[in-house]
Amino acid sequence: MSTLVSWLPDLLEGLRHSLWLTFVSLLLGLPLGLVLGYVAELTPSRPVRWLLVALIELARGLPALVVLYLVYYGLPSVSIVLSSFWSVILAFTVSNAGYVSEIVRGALRGIPAGQLEACRALGIGRTRTFLSVIAPQALRISTPSLISYAAIVFQSTSLAVAVAEPELLSAAYNIGSITFEYVQVFVLAGALYAVVVVAASRLAGWLSARTAY
Amino acid sequence: MDFSLLPEAMLLTVEITLAAMGIGMVLGVLVVVARRSRFRVLRAVAVVWTDVVRGVPPLVWLMLVFLGIGLFTALGTAIIVFGLVASAYCAEIYRSGLEAVPRGQTEALAALAVPARTGQLRVVAPQAAVIAAPAVLSYAIGLVKDSSLASVIGVAELTFVANRAANRTGDGITPFVTVGVLYLLFSLLLAVAGKLGTQRLEGRWRTR
Numbered sequence: 165m166s167t168l169v170s171w172l173p174d175l176l177e178g179l180r181h182s183l184w185l186t187f188v189s190l191l192l193g194l195p196l197g198l199v200l201g202y203v204a205e206l207t208p209s210r211p212v213r214w215l216l217v218a219l220i221e222l223a224r225g226l227p228a229l230v231v232l233y234l235v236y237y238g239l240p241s242v243s244i245v246l247s248s249f250w251s252v253i254l255a256f257t258v259s260n261a262g263y264v265s266e267i268v269r270g271a272l273r274g275i276p277a278g279q280l281e282a283c284r285a286l287g288i289g290r291t292r293t294f295l296s297v298i299a300p301q302a303l304r305i306s307t308p309s310l311i312s313y314a315a316i317v318f319q320s321t322s323l324a325v326a327v328a329e330p331e332l333l334s335a336a337y338n339i340g341s342i343t344f345e346y347v348q349v350f351v352l353a354g355a356l357y358a359v360v361v362v363a364a365s366r367l368a369g370w371l372s373a374r375t376a377y
Numbered sequence: 378m379d380f381s382l383l384p385e386a387m388l389l390t391v392e393i394t395l396a397a398m399g400i401g402m403v404l405g406v407l408v409v410v411a412r413r414s415r416f417r418v419l420r421a422v423a424v425v426w427t428d429v430v431r432g433v434p435p436l437v438w439l440m441l442v443f444l445g446i447g448l449f450t451a452l453g454t455a456i457i458v459f460g461l462v463a464s465a466y467c468a469e470i471y472r473s474g475l476e477a478v479p480r481g482q483t484e485a486l487a488a489l490a491v492p493a494r495t496g497q498l499r500v501v502a503p504q505a506a507v508i509a510a511p512a513v514l515s516y517a518i519g520l521v522k523d524s525s526l527a528s529v530i531g532v533a534e535l536t537f538v539a540n541r542a543a544n545r546t547g548d549g550i551t552p553f554v555t556v557g558v559l560y561l562l563f564s565l566l567l568a569v570a571g572k573l574g575t576q577r578l579e580g581r582w583r584t585r
Contacts, residue, residue, distance in 0.1 A: 225561045227525035229536055230553055237540075237549030322434040326529055333437055340444060347445035350437055358432030365432075 171339050171349060178335030179356050185249075185321040185331060189256040190314055196257060197264020202294070205269045206280075224262035229323050231255045236327045248327040256317065263313060271306035272298065308372035315364040319357065332356060378542035378552045382533075387559055389452065389534040393524040394563075396456045398517050401463020408468035409475070423468070430465035436526050438462065443530040455527035459520060466516050474509030475501065507579050514571035521564050535559055 204216040223231075232255035239246060246254065275298060283293040322333040336353035340346040412423035430438075435458065443454040478501050486496035528537035539552035546552075 227522035234553040350441035354433040
């Protein structure tokens with residue numbers, strides 16, 4: 165038991181880093197996904213829409229680990245060397261922008277087209293329409309899915325172990341490879357992941373029950 | 378990179394995906410039956426199972442079972458872990474399918490004195506299956522991508538082979554782009570096959 169407690173500082177430091185990775189990749193991925201989803205759903209130009217949908221589907225269809233390796237091992241071949249931290253962020257942003265934009269597209273479809281037409285009839289500019297009319301409602305509709313999605317991103321930060329980024333799973337693995345008490349340390353790390361994920365999904369469920377029309 | 382390794386690697390990716398999906402779809406039925414059981418203990422077990430299995434990242438499960446328990450080969454570990462994870466997700470998909478069948482039907486069956494088990498099995502479950510099929514299919518397509526995690530514990534599937542090739546040749550682009558295309562092809566194939574299967578299922582229950 166006392167050994168478990170002695171591992172906690174390292175594991176919590178790893179957890180902190182996992183949360184930080186989640187935060188940064190959401191910070192970059194959400195606006196990108198928002199813009200992608202918004203343009204893909206509302207652009208009048210068909211080729212643009214098809215191109216965006218194709219890109220979104222491509223990014224979603226590739227395993228995140230393959231994208232991560234491509235960034236980490238592939239970009240140096242073209243003289244772009246990123247640290248493992250930024251490789252993880254870039255890979256997650258690419259493979260997640262598609263998910264966010266799907267959520268956003270779904271939310272936008274939930275807003276009646278009449279509102280857009282009304283804004284145009286009232287002479288409200290495009291930017292203003294988006295910021296004051298569309299975005300607040302879309303955000304309200306999509307918040308529960310975005311929280312569940314944040315939980316998925318948090319789980320997927322565990323992939324960073326593959327490029328030796330010091331997050332929670334790496335911390336657990338390091339402890340395990342010294343002590344060989346893999347079961348205990350992975351159970352403890354798993355519990356830390358599960359606490360965060362289950363809390364987030366309960367929050368999402370509660371919010372979606374509350375905001376349902 | 379050495380392309381001759383790809384067929385075998387592809388086969389492993391397919392094997393992990395399909396075997397795990399098979400386990401998950403069957404075990405998921407047991408989990409959802411427990412979840413809807415009359416007995417509180419069974420229901421609690423099912424809830425804890427789905428929460429714990431889905432709350433812990435699959436990569437942690439893989440390492441826990443492979444390094445911690447150490448009873449199975451890497452391939453066996455991958456199939457078991459992804460199968461168990463799939464059982465939790467499938468159970469949730471089945472549950473929402475069952476809940477989407479109007480309650481009135483269950484009441485009508487009771488009013489007609491049809492035994493509960495017969496009614497659930499022959500009237501409610503088939504409709505729930507049709508409703509749940511598309512979600513099961515998209516889970517399976519997600520599993521194609523998740524199977525890449527098996528490379529971390531040393532299963533020589535697509536991502537593992539690409540990773541090794543990248544480390545040996547110093548070319549970090551060709552291997553990953555190649556396997557990326559293969560993943561997309563497999564997903565696409567699965568999507569088309571699944572769509573046909575779903576339509577057949579739908580057609581069969583509609584006409585009866």
